[in-house]
Amino acid sequence: MGIKDILDLKQTKAEEPPKKKGVPKGIWSKCAACNKTIYQKDFLKNLKVCPECGFHYQLSARERLDSLVDPGTFEETNSVLLADDPLKFKANKTYRESLDQSKEKTALPEAVVTGWSKINGRLVMLGVMDFHFIGGTMGSVVGEKITRAVENATEAETPLIIVAASGGARMQEGMFSLMQMAKTSAAIARLGKNRMPYITVLTHPTTGGVTASFASLADVIIGEPGAMIGFTGPRVIEQTIKQRLPEGFQTAEFMLEHGMIDMVIERPKIKNTISDYLDMVLPVSKKKDTKEAIKDIMNRPLLDDVNNINKRIQKGISKIQEKVKGD
Numbered sequence: 001m002g003i004k005d006i007l008d009l010k011q012t013k014a015e016e017p018p019k020k021k022g023v024p025k026g027i028w029s030k031c032a033a034c035n036k037t038i039y040q041k042d043f044l045k046n047l048k049v050c051p052e053c054g055f056h057y058q059l060s061a062r063e064r065l066d067s068l069v070d071p072g073t074f075e076e077t078n079s080v081l082l083a084d085d086p087l088k089f090k091a092n093k094t095y096r097e098s099l100d101q102s103k104e105k106t107a108l109p110e111a112v113v114t115g116w117s118k119i120n121g122r123l124v125m126l127g128v129m130d131f132h133f134i135g136g137t138m139g140s141v142v143g144e145k146i147t148r149a150v151e152n153a154t155e156a157e158t159p160l161i162i163v164a165a166s167g168g169a170r171m172q173e174g175m176f177s178l179m180q181m182a183k184t185s186a187a188i189a190r191l192g193k194n195r196m197p198y199i200t201v202l203t204h205p206t207t208g209g210v211t212a213s214f215a216s217l218a219d220v221i222i223g224e225p226g227a228m229i230g231f232t233g234p235r236v237i238e239q240t241i242k243q244r245l246p247e248g249f250q251t252a253e254f255m256l257e258h259g260m261i262d263m264v265i266e267r268p269k270i271k272n273t274i275s276d277y278l279d280m281v282l283p284v285s286k287k288k289d290t291k292e293a294i295k296d297i298m299n300r301p302l303l304d305d306v307n308n309i310n311k312r313i314q315k316g317i318s319k320i321q322e323k324v325k326g327d
């Protein structure tokens, strides 16, 4: 089975009930990967992993949060940051239209949700991406929210967990998207100096500028079984190097075998794996109380608006261009 087939499979929903007479709608489903009939309740209890073949279906950001955090502990941060359209971009549809459609489809303001939460009683800063929002692409707002999450974790001395799912940089914001790779990476370097653990979970698919920045910079990188992880798509690579790629290229398992990630963990075991690792590297006394650790940060007014940040970047670029002309 090629990557293309895996991709296609993942997009097929398992929730669709089989078209068999007498089977109540929604109680039984057919797995698109193994074709077996699965009990919907088991499927959901198993966090949308097929109980028969272990196929991992995509989760929304909200479903992912539910699978990871202790119930009722999530406090969202920076939900008010919304994307601007600095290039007035238009392809098949305008960037504004893409944003509006994604907001409606996902009920999310952007492709990443960040916030404080507890994982088995330990306070962490968590960022979760949603592939259903313009392919989980990283524009100014995604980059800014990730950066702020990293900075909050650095300041509050809490671990940072990011669950990635992304098509890479958001082309509709051009260079502003590419800037986010440097920005998030710089923030993570500061977190590292503070010696706070950083864990990423790479889910299907994690590609492009996200793989090439914050997703690959963690202390521990966990992949979900079968997830596509890579930079450029396999077809472009084959065309460029004029060679056939090996079987299973760019799956989490392939990445593990080649030293790009640290482990491949089944979704139902990810929460406890993260929690066990944190218990190993951070003493239990570091389990801070949510309110105490984050009070100051949460009460602080927002420093700046993403649009202002973009304007400053634009100014800086104009200055550089002028200087280059002058030289």
Ligand SMILES: [Zn+2]
Pocket: 031, 032, 033, 034, 035, 036, 050, 051, 052, 053, 054, 055
């Ligand atoms: Zn299955």
